[in-house]
Amino acid sequence: MGERVKDKVAIVIGAGSVGPGWGNGKAAAVLYAREGAKVMAVDVNISAAEETKAIIDSEGGECIVGQADVSRAEDVESIIKRTQEHFGCIDILHNNVGILSVGGAVELTEEAWDHEFSVNIKSMFLSCKYVLPVMESQGRGSIINISSTAAVRWYGVSYIAYSASKAAVGGITRTVALQYADKGIRCNSVLPGLINTPLVRNSLTSAYADGDVDEMMRIRDGQSPTGKMGTAWDVAHASLFLASDDAAYINGVELLVDGGFTARSA
Numbered sequence: 001m002g003e004r005v006k007d008k009v010a011i012v013i014g015a016g017s018v019g020p021g022w023g024n025g026k027a028a029a030v031l032y033a034r035e036g037a038k039v040m041a042v043d044v045n046i047s048a049a050e051e052t053k054a055i056i057d058s059e060g061g062e063c064i065v066g067q068a069d070v071s072r073a074e075d076v077e078s079i080i081k082r083t084q085e086h087f088g089c090i091d092i093l094h095n096n097v098g099i100l101s102v103g104g105a106v107e108l109t110e111e112a113w114d115h116e117f118s119v120n121i122k123s124m125f126l127s128c129k130y131v132l133p134v135m136e137s138q139g140r141g142s143i144i145n146i147s148s149t150a151a152v153r154w155y156g157v158s159y160i161a162y163s164a165s166k167a168a169v170g171g172i173t174r175t176v177a178l179q180y181a182d183k184g185i186r187c188n189s190v191l192p193g194l195i196n197t198p199l200v201r202n203s204l205t206s207a208y209a210d211g212d213v214d215e216m217m218r219i220r221d222g223q224s225p226t227g228k229m230g231t232a233w234d235v236a237h238a239s240l241f242l243a244s245d246d247a248a249y250i251n252g253v254e255l256l257v258d259g260g261f262t263a264r265s266a
């Protein structure tokens, strides 16, 4: 156990994983706990959040769970209220939820576009809306928004609502970062590149190699400058740094966690 966020309270939204293995949100929740934070693990799928809690409990950490669809204001307000009531404060808000539908402007339905914007972006607006007054009253807080390098680069597959909604994360991050910079609150985003998580197998398979998952993984490994995709832990460690006091003077940044993919295609 470390102490990089010792005694801080972290809300991780999207703390479960869409499939077996380590997703970005699950790894972040477990890492915050390993580094001393008390964690509120939030997910629309409560059993996925409970799985994360079971890992934290088994390692001697402290975690409670909450069910919420973060595109719904009443759900978000309620989990933030519950976290404050249970732990007494909120130091870290980690916005991990993000969904992806393959398709360009012609292929994607209007309903899919609206849904993706609601889940990927409205959710961040809502969590900030309800957590910022709490952080402002405390005079401290750190917000981590999980974006994607798809916000700034083309990966060879069209997922227009995903790319556009992830690009919007930068706008939310900069606005919150600057409006609250003199109130002890920081807001930063992490842009993961090619990461090997259950989400990739769940959402992207149809777009690669006629649905051949092993071939898709080979292609994605090959796209990375390192020859291998990153892992959920790479994203979690970057988030931990931004959440911790080690990053006390880091505000409004978009931290790339992509093995150099973006630099190579600059």
Ligand code: NAP
Pocket (backbone or CB within 6 Å): 013, 014, 015, 016, 017, 018, 019, 022, 023, 024, 025, 026, 042, 043, 044, 045, 048, 068, 069, 070, 071, 096, 097, 098, 099, 119, 146, 147, 148, 149, 191, 192, 193, 194, 195, 196, 197, 198, 199, 200, 232
């Ligand atoms: P994940 O396993 O798909 O998602 C974590 C959890 O979020 C799942 O349990 C999921 O529940 C839940 N969730 C989905 N919609 C929700 C909602 N409306 N309200 C509350 N919870 C909801 O994904 P992950 O691996 O943790 O990471 C996802 C984040 O990383 C996203 O923001 C994604 O854009 C970003 N990212 C990933 C990659 C990559 O290559 N893997 C690259 C760049 C960025 P369900 O299982 O019920 O859906």
